Amino acid sequence: MIGMLGREYLKLFYKQDEGEGEVAGVFKYQAKTGLPLWMLGLGADRLWADMNRLLAFLFHQGILDEQFLQLQQLQDETSPNFVSEVVNIYFHESEKLLRNLRGLLMERELSDYKKMGIHLNQFMGSSSSIGAKRVRNVCVAFRAATEQNNRAGCLRALEMLEQEYCYLKSKLHELFQIEQQRALAAGVRYPAQN
Amino acid sequence: MGIATESQFHVLAVDDSLIDRTLIEKLLKISSYQVTTVDSGSKALEFLGLRENDQSDPNSPSVSPNNHQEVEVNLIITDYCMPGMTGYDLLKKIKESSSLRNIPVVIMSSENEPSRISRCLEEGAEEFFLKPVRLADLNRLRPHMMKTKLKDQIQEVQEKIENPEVQQQLHQLQNENDQQQTPQEQQQLSLPQANNHKRKTMEQGPAPEADRTRPRYNDIATVV
Numbered sequence: 001m002i003g004m005l006g007r008e009y010l011k012l013f014y015k016q017d018e019g020e021g022e023v024a025g026v027f028k029y030q031a032k033t034g035l036p037l038w039m040l041g042l043g044a045d046r047l048w049a050d051m052n053r054l055l056a057f058l059f060h061q062g063i064l065d066e067q068f069l070q071l072q073q074l075q076d077e078t079s080p081n082f083v084s085e086v087v088n089i090y091f092h093e094s095e096k097l098l099r100n101l102r103g104l105l106m107e108r109e110l111s112d113y114k115k116m117g118i119h120l121n122q123f124m125g126s127s128s129s130i131g132a133k134r135v136r137n138v139c140v141a142f143r144a145a146t147e148q149n150n151r152a153g154c155l156r157a158l159e160m161l162e163q164e165y166c167y168l169k170s171k172l173h174e175l176f177q178i179e180q181q182r183a184l185a186a187g188v189r190y191p192a193q194n
Numbered sequence: 195m196g197i198a199t200e201s202q203f204h205v206l207a208v209d210d211s212l213i214d215r216t217l218i219e220k221l222l223k224i225s226s227y228q229v230t231t232v233d234s235g236s237k238a239l240e241f242l243g244l245r246e247n248d249q250s251d252p253n254s255p256s257v258s259p260n261n262h263q264e265v266e267v268n269l270i271i272t273d274y275c276m277p278g279m280t281g282y283d284l285l286k287k288i289k290e291s292s293s294l295r296n297i298p299v300v301i302m303s304s305e306n307e308p309s310r311i312s313r314c315l316e317e318g319a320e321e322f323f324l325k326p327v328r329l330a331d332l333n334r335l336r337p338h339m340m341k342t343k344l345k346d347q348i349q350e351v352q353e354k355i356e357n358p359e360v361q362q363q364l365h366q367l368q369n370e371n372d373q374q375q376t377p378q379e380q381q382q383l384s385l386p387q388a389n390n391h392k393r394k395t396m397e398q399g400p401a402p403e404a405d406r407t408r409p410r411y412n413d414i415a416t417v418v
Contacts, residue, residue: 070328131326
């Protein structure tokens, strides 16, 4: 298992600093060896706690809702990366929708509010399917503004939507990174010898 | 011939959203169904072997001769809001088709609109699921598929029985039994009939199936 981890992997997680327990993002490492905790096989429990803490935070803030848990329940041995696969599809589609929305709103001539509404329906649907509650709620407000042909309102809503989406994306990335490390830590049985 | 052992049910899922298609496919597979997904109503009809322009004439065969529905579909689950053909349009087309109308249809929608729901149910949808669809929702699917399969199997059995060759065999068996049994036992063995008018000649005697699956009463008959 350790043999599989090449230079590239170490570069990813290894941080060249003194001091114990300094956190590079969520990558905790031991000062003595300079190796990330997961490689030492010590971090599994801590990482599990980190993941749950982050999830609890996201639920508490209303960023994610119960549907995200439903997604996790669908992940099994036959599809061990199901959640991240679905979420990556979501990211890809959402960014396309956001580009379209911005393009429609920035039009010199009359903005096509109806088309915006269609994009927003799509965005709402996919957001609710993965449990992205806050993003979905901003879409609802945005859609209301399009129904009133309210350009200023739409601009504000678009900004908010982009912000919420970016925040969601960064948090989900964080979650997947912890999950990845935890999976590795759980698989490591012996500390690195070198 | 008893009820056939349960083979996997095949569900056709229709949704224009890739995420929702991915989700519903996973949900269905976890529930042990065979799944086919398509991204539009017209592709769904194509898969079912129905060309769009056929359904207008009720007399013309609605299944194209090349694809005599080779793949059996036991249930169709479709999103309501789709560009082009909506789930409601698809539902209508299916119910208008003589070959497809018996397939149960379920509608999914993210909008909880009572008028939409009642319109779909009136048009013949079995269920209306609110999105996002949960695993527990899928438990409501099996009864609809079983009901249709059961109906098909009963029809199959009835058609077999109406076969003149089979009729002859039944008469033979009936005569054999008549000689060996008391009238009392004959009454006990007659099965409840689903469609009595089709089994007039068989009212007194036991069904042929009973002879093979039930213990022979002649061996333990008590003589009055």
